[in-house]
Amino acid sequence: MTAPPSEVTATAAATATGTAPLLRTHGLTKHFPIRRGLLGRAVGRVRAVDGVDLTVPAGRTVALVGESGCGKSTLGRCLMRFFEPTSGEISYRRTDGTVIDLAKLDERALKPYRSEIRLVFQDPFASLNPRMTLLQIIGEPLRVNLGLGAAETEERVAELLRRVGLRPEYLRRYPNAFSGGQRQRVGIARALALAPRMVVADEAVSALDVSVRAQILNLLKDLQDESDLTYLFISHDLGVVEYMADEIAVMYVGKVVETGATDELYGQPLHPYTEALLSAVPEPDPGARRRERVVLRGEVADASNVPQGCPFHPRCFYARDRCRTEVPALREIAAGRTSACHFAGELELKGCRA
Amino acid sequence: MPTTEASWERQQTPPRQNILEIEGLHTQFELDDGVVQAVSGVDLAIARGEVLAVVGESGCGKSVMARSVLRLVDRPGRITGGQIRVRTDDGAADMVSAAPETVREVRGKRVAMVFQEPMSSMSPMHTIGNQIGEAIRLHERVTKAEARARAVELLGRVGIPAPERRVDEYPFQMSGGMLQRVMIAMALSCGPQLLIADEPTTALDVTTQAQILDLLRGLQEETGMAVMLITHDLGVAAQMADRVAVMYLGTVVEEGRVEDVFRAPRHPYTTALLRSVPKLGSGSRERLRPVRGMVPHSYRRPSGCPFHPRCDEFMAGRCDVTVPEPLRDQGRPGAVSCLLYEEHEEHEEHEETTP
Numbered sequence A: 001m002t003a004p005p006s007e008v009t010a011t012a013a014a015t016a017t018g019t020a021p022l023l024r025t026h027g028l029t030k031h032f033p034i035r036r037g038l039l040g041r042a043v044g045r046v047r048a049v050d051g052v053d054l055t056v057p058a059g060r061t062v063a064l065v066g067e068s069g070c071g072k073s074t075l076g077r078c079l080m081r082f083f084e085p086t087s088g089e090i091s092y093r094r095t096d097g098t099v100i101d102l103a104k105l106d107e108r109a110l111k112p113y114r115s116e117i118r119l120v121f122q123d124p125f126a127s128l129n130p131r132m133t134l135l136q137i138i139g140e141p142l143r144v145n146l147g148l149g150a151a152e153t154e155e156r157v158a159e160l161l162r163r164v165g166l167r168p169e170y171l172r173r174y175p176n177a178f179s180g181g182q183r184q185r186v187g188i189a190r191a192l193a194l195a196p197r198m199v200v201a202d203e204a205v206s207a208l209d210v211s212v213r214a215q216i217l218n219l220l221k222d223l224q225d226e227s228d229l230t231y232l233f234i235s236h237d238l239g240v241v242e243y244m245a246d247e248i249a250v251m252y253v254g255k256v257v258e259t260g261a262t263d264e265l266y267g268q269p270l271h272p273y274t275e276a277l278l279s280a281v282p283e284p285d286p287g288a289r290r291r292e293r294v295v296l297r298g299e300v301a302d303a304s305n306v307p308q309g310c311p312f313h314p315r316c317f318y319a320r321d322r323c324r325t326e327v328p329a330l331r332e333i334a335a336g337r338t339s340a341c342h343f344a345g346e347l348e349l350k351g352c353r354a
Numbered sequence B: 001m002p003t004t005e006a007s008w009e010r011q012q013t014p015p016r017q018n019i020l021e022i023e024g025l026h027t028q029f030e031l032d033d034g035v036v037q038a039v040s041g042v043d044l045a046i047a048r049g050e051v052l053a054v055v056g057e058s059g060c061g062k063s064v065m066a067r068s069v070l071r072l073v074d075r076p077g078r079i080t081g082g083q084i085r086v087r088t089d090d091g092a093a094d095m096v097s098a099a100p101e102t103v104r105e106v107r108g109k110r111v112a113m114v115f116q117e118p119m120s121s122m123s124p125m126h127t128i129g130n131q132i133g134e135a136i137r138l139h140e141r142v143t144k145a146e147a148r149a150r151a152v153e154l155l156g157r158v159g160i161p162a163p164e165r166r167v168d169e170y171p172f173q174m175s176g177g178m179l180q181r182v183m184i185a186m187a188l189s190c191g192p193q194l195l196i197a198d199e200p201t202t203a204l205d206v207t208t209q210a211q212i213l214d215l216l217r218g219l220q221e222e223t224g225m226a227v228m229l230i231t232h233d234l235g236v237a238a239q240m241a242d243r244v245a246v247m248y249l250g251t252v253v254e255e256g257r258v259e260d261v262f263r264a265p266r267h268p269y270t271t272a273l274l275r276s277v278p279k280l281g282s283g284s285r286e287r288l289r290p291v292r293g294m295v296p297h298s299y300r301r302p303s304g305c306p307f308h309p310r311c312d313e314f315m316a317g318r319c320d321v322t323v324p325e326p327l328r329d330q331g332r333p334g335a336v337s338c339l340l341y342e343e344h345e346e347h348e349e350h351e352e353t354t355p
């Protein structure tokens, strides 16, 4: 069974918020081959990202949520071609207003955009080279991409450190002298070094303690206010996502299954998977424990062996016969709202707003 | 028997029967260039059938405290003071001074533990069934066949599908959520009266976390065992626990019933911690107001109140000099270690009392 073509590009969200998209993917797909044996023959494929249409309006924060392994990081990396997409388009609006397809550019043509879209990684410990000082770590993109001299680089790095709330005196220290939160700030400073237009934050706060996490979230918001940054905020933490994002895209096994403005989606989800995700979040309010929960059965489907019909059907409480055979397409249910469920709009799904 | 809950106990019927009492516990790591006071004077008690959550940020000593209870602190770590009384058939055993046989008897049979990293506490070389079987045979005389049958039954109880088949699989064949179920099965194998679960769901997705928490709650209700649930997730604590203890730099700064502590926190650190978490469903975009600054370097413990360099209520000349003692009898069960409450008793009136 093949998936039907996606019927909508999630543009409604952009028109609803009135901002033009900075980036938009169309049918973006990344399949990893599964290789076996000495010759490395491909015996199957992991559908890590499978025909994703995603719109990221300029100056806003779009969050990508879903269980681990659903393809969030792969999608984020494909956008900057750290992974080579298998197929699909990545339309990017340049500063002059023209639109280009990043997926078609070769490495050289891609270079200028590599400094406009930057990535902040999940693990502040693994992502910084322990043998480089902060000056070298943050200054590297300045030297390489802008060809700045030593004095100028140092000045810029000091300024960047100040911006992310670190002392400029730390310039010549190594990452191991810093705490997790401080290292994450270094990662952010490095991402900001080239004055990007868009930052892809892949679980950028997931490894942090709550108080440090809150400090970093505040910092990200301040930076957005200051320089009109656009964020693609990848996270599995729905509390943090609600706080950060203007719009949400929910992913399940390589596909976007629901999109919408944060308030609307949290108030009234239109896909059973979104309902289950929201319901699973434990709230720091002891009174809320009597709330009826939807505890999902089973585990995330295997991306190398996606179930027939609706990929979510083995775990879905609302599944009917049709769901076992027919793949639901992502379609517009209401203005600015899309869902890939046959019964979206008919089902009474619970959100998490009082 | 002295109890850290003495005054509250008098008001409660039936009286609390503590199965674990920790008093003045100190555990430290003596390293070449300094000493880390990982646990620095912890008082805690858990009653039969109670779920106590221990919360606090990374490095505050939750795991070391838990491992101290089972005398599982590795060198160069050392318990340097205090008592850890575990209820036994004939009274209590102090794990700090107990003989190795007693320690072994308490481990697994009375107190079992589920560790933070399930993978690292299992052997990659042996099947799940063999490992659970070993755990059973450590405490009971059963044949291999009996042990295997028990393993299958336990795996079924913790919700592993097709346990007869899964029992012969190896850890690497299982997902994180499944492994955590196996760990729980292993911990349950000897019917402990207290289960210590150290961040059992931290590495898992919210959906899998919800399944594991459901499982733990179900097992707790079914067996009546007490649970010490260590977590840095305030949501998990609120959903699961009867009581909560908040740790900061190796001490319990506030402790009480979940409803009291989360609805009307008294310690400035608890307040700040709760303020740091965006509230799901609130739709609020208001700036978060987290604790300022950072946890101090582990060799340099602040003088006076350990929280004073970061506290919004800091009182110069007092907080940096006097170490606050846990205060009880403040109109609700529990304790708070903060000088704000020491001076004026009338302060109580401003605080919400038990709902």
Ligand SMILES: Nc1ncnc2c1ncn2[C@@H]1O[C@H](COP(=O)(O)OP(=O)(O)OP(=O)(O)O)[C@@H](O)[C@H]1O
Residues within 6 Å of the ligand: B029, B031, B036, B037, B038, B056, B057, B058, B059, B060, B061, B062, B063, B064, B065, B074, B075, B076, B077, B116, B232, B298
């Ligand atoms: N083997 C060790 N050697 C030296 N110091 C240690 C050792 N184990 C723990 N510590 C120190 O003891 C303190 C408490 O550590 P512990 O592991 O109990 O923290 P925790 O509260 O469990 O944190 P987390 O939430 O990250 O698990 C920390 O300062 C830690 O660095």
Ligand SMILES: Nc1ncnc2c1ncn2[C@@H]1O[C@H](COP(=O)(O)OP(=O)(O)O)[C@@H](O)[C@H]1O
Residues within 6 Å of the ligand: A032, A033, A046, A047, A048, A049, A066, A067, A068, A069, A070, A071, A072, A073, A074, A075, A303, A304
């Ligand atoms: N380099 C790779 N080779 C093969 N499979 C991969 C690779 N990277 C990711 N995958 C697979 O792709 C799927 C999506 O992974 P990922 O994007 O990392 O998910 P998420 O970030 O949502 O947790 C998973 O099934 C994962 O195992």
Ligand code: SF4
Residues within 6 Å of the ligand: A271, A272, A273, A310, A311, A312, A313, A314, A316, A317, A318, A319, A320, A323, A328, A340, A341, A342, A343, A344
């Ligand atoms: S299409 Fe069917 S199985 Fe899929 S989410 Fe909707 S109701 Fe559930």
Ligand code: SF4
Residues within 6 Å of the ligand: B267, B268, B269, B305, B306, B307, B308, B309, B311, B312, B313, B314, B315, B319, B324, B337, B338, B339, B340
């Ligand atoms: S004792 Fe002082 S510094 Fe410590 S928490 Fe109370 S008010 Fe803050």
Ligand SMILES: [Mg+2]
Residues within 6 Å of the ligand: A069, A072, A073, A074, A203
């Ligand atoms: Mg990821």
Ligand SMILES: [Mg+2]
Residues within 6 Å of the ligand: B062, B063, B064, B116, B198, B199
């Ligand atoms: Mg720990």
